[in-house]
Amino acid sequence: MKRILIIGASRGIGHSLACEFVTRGWQVTGTIRGTAATPLHALRDAHPQAVEIERVDINFPDQVAALKSRLTGQAFDALLVNAGTSNANQGETIAETTTDEFIRVMVTNALSPMRVVEVLSDLLTPEGILAVMSSGQGSIAENTRGGREVYRGSKAALNQYMRSYAIREGETRPMLLIAPGWIRTELGGDDARYSLGESAPKLVDVILAQEGKPGLRYEDRDGKTVAW
Numbered sequence: 001m002k003r004i005l006i007i008g009a010s011r012g013i014g015h016s017l018a019c020e021f022v023t024r025g026w027q028v029t030g031t032i033r034g035t036a037a038t039p040l041h042a043l044r045d046a047h048p049q050a051v052e053i054e055r056v057d058i059n060f061p062d063q064v065a066a067l068k069s070r071l072t073g074q075a076f077d078a079l080l081v082n083a084g085t086s087n088a089n090q091g092e093t094i095a096e097t098t099t100d101e102f103i104r105v106m107v108t109n110a111l112s113p114m115r116v117v118e119v120l121s122d123l124l125t126p127e128g129i130l131a132v133m134s135s136g137q138g139s140i141a142e143n144t145r146g147g148r149e150v151y152r153g154s155k156a157a158l159n160q161y162m163r164s165y166a167i168r169e170g171e172t173r174p175m176l177l178i179a180p181g182w183i184r185t186e187l188g189g190d191d192a193r194y195s196l197g198e199s200a201p202k203l204v205d206v207i208l209a210q211e212g213k214p215g216l217r218y219e220d221r222d223g224k225t226v227a228w
């Protein structure tokens, strides 16, 4: 049975991908950060043999280190760093945002995912897939409409850091930055174009298509390359 570790699987896209991986016969370890029941708990209740729940807030390095200690000795075929956030007022410009809000978004979307990558990628098998949830809004080349400046900047930073990481690591394993499309979740909002139900199978296909293909790619929900 193949195994995936999904960081940020309590709800939204991370939870939907956990469900899809279980449907495909994978063993899923998904993380939450609170103490309240989440949709991931319901998935575990329905599939107790296939789902394990771990706890981590990626903004606390000691919690990431503790998770690594708890999971050491286990080998995963894929790691998906999905956790992310947006600034509360998405209409504000970069200069209008408060310093605290800028720091919160940049730390959650760029710094913390990279710390997770650095610490937890050791848990992957040598050929294991390292996938990180970016966004089409992280593309500088495709930013022709502007808007969502704080969020865009955080995902562009994430992309840049992943490129540096991939070069430093020698691109020996498959690595993927995903632009999942605009999806109806708490972050995406009710007006988003795609449902979770139609998105999850496509996104899992894109992740699994990386198998056996070392190097870093930035791809959309159809597996098409996104311009940096």
Ligand SMILES: NC(=O)c1ccc[n+]([C@@H]2O[C@H](COP(=O)([O-])OP(=O)(O)OC[C@H]3O[C@@H](n4cnc5c(N)ncnc54)[C@H](OP(=O)(O)O)[C@@H]3O)[C@@H](O)[C@H]2O)c1
Pocket (backbone or CB within 6 Å): 007, 008, 009, 010, 011, 012, 013, 014, 032, 033, 034, 056, 057, 058, 059, 082, 083, 084, 085, 108, 133, 134, 135, 136, 179, 180, 181, 182, 183, 184, 185, 186, 187, 188, 189, 192
């Ligand atoms: N929805 C879209 O249209 C869209 C488009 C492009 C990219 N994305 C990206 O896709 C990813 C998931 O987004 P979503 O739409 O599913 O958002 P969501 O419904 O708001 O879910 C966000 C997930 O990230 C977790 N999370 C947030 N901060 C965390 C932290 N500090 N530590 C650990 N987990 C944390 C949340 O956990 P809690 O339940 O504990 O809050 C939740 O599981 C994000 O990286 C987002 O930027 C989304």
